[in-house]
Amino acid sequence: MIWRVVLLCGGCLLLLLLLLGAEGRSREERTSTFQQAESRGQMRARPRRDTSSSSSASKPAHGLPFTSCRVPLTPVEHRVLDDNTHETGFNGDDGSHVVLTWVGDGTGVILVLSTINGPLDSYSHAGSSRLYRSTDYGKSFHDISHRINNTFIREEFGVSVGPGSSVILTADVPVLDNSGGIIFTSTDAGATFKFIQLPFHLVQPITYHFLNPDYLVGLSIDGSLWLSLDFGGEWAKVHDGVLSFTWGAGINLFFSCSRVDAVDADERGDLLLKRTNDLGKTFTTIHEDIYSFGYIGTFLFFSVMSDPRSPRVMYFSSDQGETFSRALLPSASTEQFYSLLDGDEDMLFLHVDNPGETYFGTMYTSDDRGILFFKSLERHLFDGHRKSDFTNITSLRGVYLTNRLDEDGRIRSVISFNRGGTWQQLKKPENVDCEEQTKNCNLHIHGEHSRKNRIVPMLALSEPTAIGLVIAHGTVGDSLSSAQRPDVFVSSDGGYNWRGTLRGPHHYTILDSGGLLVAVEVRREGQVKTIKFSTDEGQCWKSYNFTEQPFYFAGLASEPGTKAMSVSVWGFRPEADGQPMWVAVTIDFQSLITRQCNDQDYEEWLAHSTQGVGDRNGCVLGVKEIYRRLKKQSVCRNGRNFVVSKKKSPCLCTREDYLCDYGFYRHVNSSECVRQPSAANKTLEMCLSGEEDELLTSGYRKVPSDKCEGGYSPQVAAQTVIRTCGIKPSPGPPASSSAQVTHFDAPGERLVLILVCAGAGFIVLIAIVSAVFAVRRVVYRNRTPVYRFSNLQIQDDNNGITPDLESGTSSNSTVCQPDSDDDLLG
Template sequence: GDGTGVSICINHHHIHPTLCKLSQNCLSSLISTDYGKSFHDISHRINHTFIREEFGVSVGPGSSVILTADTPVVDNPGGIIFTSMDAGATFKFIQLPFHLAQPVTYHFFNPDYLVALSIDVSHSNIISMTTDLEGVTVVFFDTDERGDLVLKRTKDLGETFTTIHEDIYSFGYIGAFLFFSVMEEPRSPRVMYFSSDQGDTFSRALLPSASTEQFYSILDGDEDMLFMHVDNPGDTFFGTMYTSDDRGILFSKSLERHLFDGQRKSDFTNITSLRGVYLTNKLDLDGRIRSVISFNRGGTWKQLNKPDNVDCGEQVKSVRWCNLHIHGEHSRNNRIVPMLALSEPTAIGLVIAHGTVGDSLSSSQHPDVFVSSDGGYNWRGTLRGPHHYSILDSGGLIVAVEAQREGQVKTIKFSTDEGQCWKSYNFTEQPFFFAGLACEPGTKAMNVSVWGFRPEEDGQPMWVAVTIDFQSLITRECNDQDYEQWLAHSAEGGTSERKGCVLGVKETYRRLKRQSVCRNGRNFVVSKKQSSCLCTREDYLCDYGYYRHVNTSDCVRQPSAANKSLEMCLNGEEDELLTAGYRKVPSDRCEGGYNPQLAVQTVIRPCGVKPSPGPPDKSTSSVTHFDTLVIIVLVAVVSAVISVRRVVYSNS
């Protein structure tokens, strides 16, 4: 948790839990309250219980922690969790009537309530929610007689349920949207349904259907819109990316040939340090992978600029074909790079990533570290070779450790000017094999822990954690003279009126000057000034049934859409879309200026799927009512023959 200084370490020896329980000398649960500078054993607080290696630790909001235990006791009916509300200082023991199949998650409205998934065969035909488990409420999901997946909804903490839809293939939520995919007919392609009103109504999305050899993947989402990938048929490793309207119904094509590898991994990245910026890779017709970036939430995409301090190389025939290409999840899975692109909301404009310079992304070329200070418009080469890196002090400090495949590490590199200059610091006299770089979430701390292991004479590794506190190196607190006013999205020029206008807004930030060597401190808060821009044609998309004409850039009706009334639902109900062909880009806040002629507000009559009417399904357990809190939980009936891998939130 941000500001707690607490680290919890679970030591795992690969010994059967029963033997480990009997000896107790192979169990150790450790805690640090000083950012990893010292640890002490807390195994006695959890009765020396063997904590699971897989999803054994869950960290919630504030100072809440859950430890999930393996239970070797034969007569134990279920699993065990230990809950702490004070960052591990004390724990409460809770015996569960089932075994967990996935990590415990915290309810997003009230962290006192937990949601858990179980597919124990012994609990078939049961959907229940129990209370009085030391103040913790647990929801669990089990199978019905048919083995189908049924989506249900409760507003009263499990006392009653209403069925939303049967024969569900997958479901989940992201941002402000709930969604599920369904086969409406046996062996038919899947279609997507979305809800933007917490499940009161679901409407079918205007997206291509996905056959059994294809998939949907929701890449990102917030309260305004969604990014959706629809896979191409066959083993093509690419598909089409779409962006939605603010209801998750109308989707516009954003990027074709979007890369998605055989492991269903995407390189799509939200650059959180600057509004509206997204980065991904595409598979071009020539079979090469190239990086593209969008500064307006997927409205347009372009290749990344070549860094000024890096040459193209002799293999590139023309500078026109020389760009920076960023390694993503595809490269990390193939162990080409150790880390993905890194950005933080508190470090305005800062992006750190591995990449190569050339006509495409190269797996044979040595990946280097590149840094952008303006959200991805301009880049510079900063470190040779792959590294592990982290952002501290709200962007005022960057740290990096060189990735060694075989060798041991003892040196950390750090920069106070966004990667232009680096200094080295030997943090240990005895090098060790690197395992991880850990820092407190929120990027406000100035402590970082490097951890790994040294081989001992008996063959067992001795784990080591070294914490570096940069407050002893950077001692001066920043003052007003150390900051400057910076206009975001101003790197590409344009007229003075439009300079910096993205999604209808100009944003001017107060941020640290690059040459200032001082610390922002934990009390640093990102401050910005916003002003609206006049609308232009770039602030509008072509609505459903329209496309942008090549010669005029006007939105014209597609030949298949002969009338203004367009059927949008295929389940017997109809939606009417009244439009002149334009709709404003989601989250765009421009005012005045360009206004599409004859534009009519889009009117949608609710259609699609509503929770089933009539008597609700009763759960098997009673639940205490809360008059002041309305909680919505989606639950599902999961077949025992359906693996847990099928119920996922990202790939649908």
Template sequence: MTWGFLVLAGPWLVVLGVGSVSPWKQDPRTVTFTQWDMQQREGHSREKRDVWSETSGFTACKAPVSQSEHKILDENTHETGFHGDDGSSFILTWVGDGTGVILVLSTVSAPLDSFFDGSSRLYRSADYGKSFHDISHSINNTFIRKDFGICVGPGNSQRVILTATLPIFETTGGVIFTSMDSGLTFQSVQLPFHPAQAISFHYQNPDYLVVIDIDGGLWLSLDFGKKWTMIHEGTHSFMWGAGINLFFASSPKGTVEAERRGKLFLKRTQDLGKTLTTISQNVFSFGYIGGFLFTSVMESLGSPRVIYVSSDQGDTFNKAQLPSASTEQFYSVLDGDEDMIFMHVDTPGEDTYFGTIYTSDDRGILYSKSLERHLFAGEGKSDFTNVTSLRGVYLTNVLEEDGRIRTVISFDRGGEWRPLQKPKNVECGEHVKNCNLHIHGEYSLYSGIIPMLPLSDPAAVGLVIAHGSVGDSISAAQPDVYVSGDGGYTWRLTLRGPHHYSILDSGGLIVAVEAHRDRQVNSIKFSTDEGQCWKTYNFTEQAIFFAGLASEPGTKTMNISVFGYRPDDDDQPMWVAVTIDFGCLVTRECEEQDYVDWLAHSSDGSASETDGCILGYRETFRRLKRLSVCRNGRDFVASRQQTPCPCTREDYMCDYGYYRHENSSDCVKQPDFVNHTLGICLNGEIEELQTSGYRKVPSDKCEGGFTPPRSLDSARRHCGAVTPASSRSPNSDRTTETLVLIMTGAGTTIFALAVIIAVTCRKVRCRQRAPVYRFSALRQVEDDLCISPESGTRVSTSQGSYQDDSDDDLIE
């Protein structure tokens, strides 16, 4: 998923495996570089209508590395080889922030007929990968699990947990090894249970650990694994909420086998397991993202699932409203924070591969249409990307009616979408109409077309690196690398063919390695001017099959490690790690004259009060000049100044039941809402709501200017209140005054929960007569990372991250 919204505090990991190369990619993610055709996998034969064009206008700027530069880099390039018998797969883990510590876990797979004959080796580097030392003795040469054997704590906690593989039928519990000093020393801990998944860190306090055992028991440790307490049986899934809120879904019969789907209880503990409260019943699955708690609920036996959302950690739930949805559609949360949610709603029909993006209000309840025909391919792959280097920017792809896939971009959090501008240094073919740049995302990664996703980082203001092509649609042919320095407004073709790339020194340096499936590489390219010119350095005399780039979490470092392997004499892989310290080449510290004031989102650089206004305010950054060759340094922070703007129509999103017509800033009523009226149910009476179709975008800070009319009619009629039994604790005596939005007309009545007003001593009841939806993927911020080298995917349970086109896997 494109889960561009994710902001990860934890370390980065790279999975390396022979035959299944897993290159590093953004934020950070771990993927398996597969080489099969997606259409064959899905068993269908959709016609492709990709259009490519010649790009003869591109001229690469290549500057040779001088002899002195080559000598400096040679002196600061360090290669480490790992013998072929070390293992069939490696797991690379960065620990802490600024520690320079890397752990490498190699595992030798056991034969199929022998579960316990595997072995592991553990290596540690404390100098950013320049040298590694075998520290297998510190874990007694124990065989560490391949699926979730190594986990690292959030931020700079320097905590590490290794989970051993032991014979379940011969021991009463498993064994873990814990470290509080970035793997310098380890402590062996005997567990009273066998973990069924990765141990989860609390995102703020790394002493708090949670895990589910093989029998469904939910275990909690408050002292970094020394002591464990089982707080519940029959648990299917859990997620950390805000503070120390812990949510988990469990079977009413206390077993993992009995009556799983649609009859689970959602429970919460707010005091680390001392007391438990049931906050929802008949739960099919749940997720937590951006402060919003979502539940998929079966309100009655055999009924379709409906979505409830809570913004107060489960105290109260309201039914989420998405207009024009059917029971055949699924949902996927694309992105979210405390202000709003991006939700994809699939279009009904078999293998449609597209749907509609809706954006929520600041309560996560009312949703408005943002983008139609949004591409959402098989296996739950969405190209939706949050450009983290500039506020409000999102990229994604749409599937047009003619079968073409095209890229669109929004600079105002989904308020308006537009095509990408064609780069000036590349041309389309003579017969291509509507020539634009198109960016490859998850769909292309999944199909093996590109090695990594678009890359951006908040520290590198405005910088975006991505694979793309020019034409009237995206292509399955070999893409090139494009760079934007202004958050996606303008782009430049910078490298021919697919590459692996990384941002260093807060954007002052970017590096890239060519991506090849069938041949070895021995060179790395680097640029100090946002990709306008590149130099090439041969980092090894013996080429390697590239497996991944690895750098310290964030973009502050100037060290980069290139990992790969080369076959040795007996055809066993020899793993190689090559670390290059570019800090010895770029030695001058940046000074005041190396920086320039840059107005983000500016169209013409004018001093008008509206230029650069996005989401109600202007931002001026102090950032590095493109031609300045110097070091930002680890302490660099791009300073910014914010100025409020007058409100315009662009500061408002379309209200519930309205949408923004194509190529227009006006919000018009959806066809199926014509002749309907909107009202609110408050204190048992309906007050009709008059709206011009606009509501302010969440987090928008504009002042004055355009203000659409919105008022309450005094006409009143009776209504009830909604207090869904499935969303309240059976022991709760709390009563709630509820604000409910009601849409009526043509013999129908639809109730939509809008917001909880206050806690009072009076109950307001509204009858439930609302559309139901199929609920699917949920995602939220992850803070600790565990890795599975066999699947090539990252496993994290600290915040519960899932990506699938069905909610059947949410609570596995």
């Protein structure tokens, strides 16, 4: 996996929100799930004296005192670090903009590009870019500018790293140059480059296929979509009038385009959503009247706007657009937006904005079909910068962290350990005493809202290989405070318990799969020379002065994947002539922590061990997980070959493992799902395609990703028939007659539906071979759905059926792919 991070003006730029919706406040947004990679991959920086200062750094410290362990370096440790610390200077006379990029996994290769910071205003530049390369994790660099003919590489998206060891550099070429753009490609991590003249000018970075780096897609400034199957050697035009595109599963390529092959911003809401599954040979129109779309996990999602005055509605597909369904969600007016926060093959997190400038909305979680959405959290914060504090804690399954805006106007942090099923406030850190006048004392975590306002330099950080470890900025008290200087807190059990570890804001990163933490303090004066490190998950820290001459901090960089034990501190020193001298200092901690961990250094740890009692202790989403992880007191290195080891065992099912299906709810005095009394008399809207199916359900669905076995089984009082609409990809009117036979197979169950359509009428024949206890989506061995239920559409708020929005839990970690729709990025 390739991790890329951008640091601008000394801070990390978060991967951008994916917006889905109308102009201004009505755009729909999606937050990238890779927020945890804040200090990794690629970073950009420009010299500014206040680059590492936050707004809180100049304020007096009003934080509550806590004790943290400080251990001085021994003379031997100091000498070892001195011998393994390497400083490199880069002459800044050819530019004020520097990009650092890690290439490959375990290659030790870093590319540094220095460019001129200025607009293109002529056919050529007086200067040229400088390209430097390191093959030893940043200990030494060599100028390789000659390998790209000293060509000027553009600042905006000049460096792009793909799967394996592939790299693409994009030259800054005048648009008036009719010969097209220029790129340099490398398949050996920058050891060699190939010059390629493009037949078009790029408007955004070239997009790699997720698995095959030879498959490239580029979008030109005139809206033409281009495809290369040989890593940029040859290009073929795929389609005209394209606004956005994204890869799906396999070689499915989705894109939105104008009806007249010319994209105009005013045409949003009147676009076509198309798919090619044979690399541009043929095309299928999935839907018309598209405003925006994206792809996350295994879900294709898009918003539809039937006319400029109508609200937008959301549709989802889990079979690459073959069939799709309208989501059971409130529609979004021109003053609202949707925000797809996170998702994978099992479920989605989605925020629906409240009307007006409220800066909050409601968070929903979906079922495994992307049809039914259940209310997860009300008053979910979405600030005026269109930023969400929603964070996936990747170091422990099912844990998510976010902030809400309560009715008293205060921001408070909440955490979920069952993937959005329930939320609770964070516990007070064990080594922090609250002020006497504080009625409620909890830990509150700074998120993107605070980073955008320069209160903290970076967000909460966790890594899948560092089990249970979370490091974040926060304050302790009744609510999140901007007046109180943020401190750094650490959790070793996925967010159940916390402790204060560093006073004041810091940049931090995780090395050696959690065996080593490093941090650099944000200084008021902006200059740094000291790095702090911990081998016991932040309980004790040692400090080391890595340079004699301080410099202005620009970034803290380490190799993607947390396997390495080297870290680079980047910054610049102003020279007498006003030009910056860029500096990289690489500290190799492997020379200090030399002992390889053995079996005695590890212990077994039951995840979520405070969740439940007795046999239920540790049960989350129907599974117990026991991890083998490093003891805090063990000073050794996990090493590059470290692999997370865990033992899983299913839990007995309980009522908590089931949701109430559509048209059912849990009565306040009962744990059973009961039919809504008036639901049978409600009138449902007909879908645009005019097709209707019958949905049989006993009222229960298992929580997405829940793996419980045995135990509680829902009692089937009576089966219920609910009329639903199935939508197919054809945007045109339905045929005058058709027939379809659909089979549902499950252990001990079989249901056959035979649908015979004749004109506007429908005859539904249902043969039930055995009882069906829950409606289930069934797939062939290739995971292609045989049939997709679509959403029951509510006629209006007063007369529609209301699903159970309060019951249920949710599931596992996130595997998401970013959308490519530029106009959706904010």
